[in-house]
Amino acid sequence: MSRRAMEAALALALLVGLGACKVVKDKGNEAAQDQAPPGGPPTLPAYQMRAEMASGDRLHTSMDGAALFSNRCGACHLAGGMGTNLLTKQQMAAGRPPQMGLLVNRDDLTADYVKSVVRMGKAAMPRQTRVDVTDAELDKIAAYLGKGK
Amino acid sequence: MELTLPPGLSPQGFDAAVKALQGAVGAGWVLTSDQDRDAYADIYAPGPETLWPASGAVAPGTVEEVQAVVRLANEHKLPLWTVARGKNLGYGTAAPRMPGCMVLDLGRMNAIVELDPELGYCVIEPGVGFIDLYERIQRDKLPLMMSVPGNGWGSVLGNALDHGIGYTPYGLHAKNLCGLEVVLPDGDLVRTGLGAMGNNHAWNLFPFGYGPTWDLMFSQSNLGVVTKAGMWLMPEPETSLELNLDIPEAEDIEWVIDTLAPLKLGGIIDQSIFIPSWLGKMVILGQRKDFWDKPGAIPDWRVAELLKEHKLGYWKVQIRLYGDETVNKAKAQVVQAAFRKHIDTPMEEVWWRKGDPTNIMDTTLGVPSAVPLQMGDWVGGRSAHMGFSPVVPATGKHVVGQLRRSRKIISDHDVDFYASFTMGGRFCNNVNMLMYDRDNEAQVTGIKKLFNALIADAAAAGYAEYRTHIGWMDPIADTFDFNNHAMRRMTEKVKDALDPNGILSPGKQGIWPSAYAAQRGKALA
Secondary structure, X not given: OOHHHHHHHHHHHHXXXXXXXXXXXXXXHHHHHOOOOOOOOOOOOEOOOOOOOOOOOHHHOOOOHHHHHHHHHHHHHOOOOHHHHHHHHHHHHXXXXXXXXXXXXXXXXXXXXXXXXXXXXXXXXXXXXXXXXXXXHHHHHHHHHOOOO | OOOOOOOOOOHHHHHHHHHHHHHXXXXXXXXXXXXXXXXXXXXXXXXXXXXXXXXXXXXXXXXXXXXXXXXXXXXXXXXXXXXOOOOOOOOOOXXXXXXXXXXXXXXXXXXXXXXXXXXXXXXEOOOOEHHHHHHHHHHOOOOEEOOOOOOOOOEHHHHHHOOOEOOOOOOEHHHHEEEEEEEOOOOOEEEOHHHHOOOOOOOOOOOOOOOOOOHHHHOOOOOOEEEEEEEEOEEOOOEEEEEEEEEOOHXXXXXXXXXXXXXXXXXXXXXXXXXXXXXXXXXXXXXXXHXXXXXXXXXXXXXXXXXXXXXXXXXXXXXXXXXXXXXXXXXXXXXXXXXXXXXXXXXXXXXXEOOOOOEOOOHHHOOOOOHHHHHHHHOOOOEEEEEEOEEEEOOHHHHHHHHHHHHHHHHHOOOOOOEEEEEOOOEEXXXXXXXXXXXXXXXXXXXXXXXXXXXXXXXXXXXXXXXXXXXXHHHHHHHOOOOOOHHHHHHHHHHHHHOOOOOEOOOHHHOOOHXXXXXXXXXXX
């Protein structure tokens, strides 16, 4: 990866990690605008780096929701991830803008819904074990994503 | 999912075992709620998940905790089912072969112990995922390139130990393992190879031991729990050149293989060469219903139309050369000359040079991703896939023979045909992806029938599977029948000697300890 691409990926990881919601949304829009029209292959973004896990007791995590979301969920739910790709298709089919494929951009998720999907699974989304995401981590992730009423 | 006890264990005995495990790893890392049991089920199960229920999971964080768990499992006669990260999708995910096993989840043991760019290797624990290792290499700006499988979410060691494959010159992942640390079924701790010497500097570099070399006895195995291992990594090449070519007809695979094999064996092509059929490209473009909205397999005339519409060949040959630019240019000329004898279409050349960006789908440049799993969306619903994966010699005759037979059987069962051949040396792994909607009972029943037909046909023709789903571990083991299953007899003698209580992964790859011999042939798919 080039230095510039690396810096860009790191910058995005940091933005997500620090929970700078407005900027993250802008990045999300950019990513979404890169999408080709439906039916064509999506434009592939540079590889996204997740926030790093802090060391320490995961049963009583000291990390914030944004960093936890990036690390625990980022393999699929950052830009270009499998979850983002599938959700983008679903959101567009429901008449919503493509950037809603990124979970950080969603305004209709509630914390309880997030917890339910993580533990019970949904469509292609597998259930996450409590080793994948501990209850303490999930509380923070759900609070971070749960902007809906 | 309700609690299923392992054979022979009473509810009181199970409770006592759980309490003992809580004492060893902490109450928060023994997971025995109904929801936990669901989370360890096989999400791609061909049939009800309740066929392969775990009684719970225990997640140690250190080698010492693994040893303690194994000793307690012996004491309480609690069988364990070891997983690294539990993401073996298509092969059972984290679910145990024998109902009631407690999953030994090593996901918390995710330390990258060593990462050496000078000699190109790492020493890692089983919880390290491909994405974890990739990010560490990128953050530290190390000149190393990984070899990754289709599912980058999974464990580096788990994949190698299950004989997983990738698409770079380091694509045979089990061959990259060098020096294993293993907790034996009695809780003892050994290191293989030169690691048997306590202070040895080369145990992750020299591939043999002094005397018998045991490393691979712990792959696809229930003879120990690998707690860390050395893994060789490729030095990042100065350049890489991708040569792309669409191959028009299905039967062309015969000359394609006969063209590639000498180049592979002669060292012109170093990578494990991946040749997917057209559906491998189509699954990214949309869902099946976007291209064919009727039940049953897409008919050949529609396939021909689709290939024309989307400018695809029946096969996609993507060759990647790695190394010095001058050498790659010279190698490309040799490759192109070999193909020109059969096809006029020039190969598309795509150069990558050190420092160039990669994208998330570049598995041949070692970038891990979970996106290939998206293929399941092809059929819609709660989609899943299984792979039927016989190993065939790398000659056109064998490959086209396997292709004709499996294509006919898959077509007779009215399922879309999606095959790939990956040439890893003198052989090809022929992975036939079978995609199905888990909530469509007819599809699930059809896929199971088809899988059984494919196994029987391949075995009769002299080909074996390299890996399989938990529900077929016994039937596949039955196909290894030389001298009335002499290899199984030998491995089961070793199993009983090392694991007299049979507590480690009973039934893994059809190897049953005496303690649970009555379970052989039960809980099949």
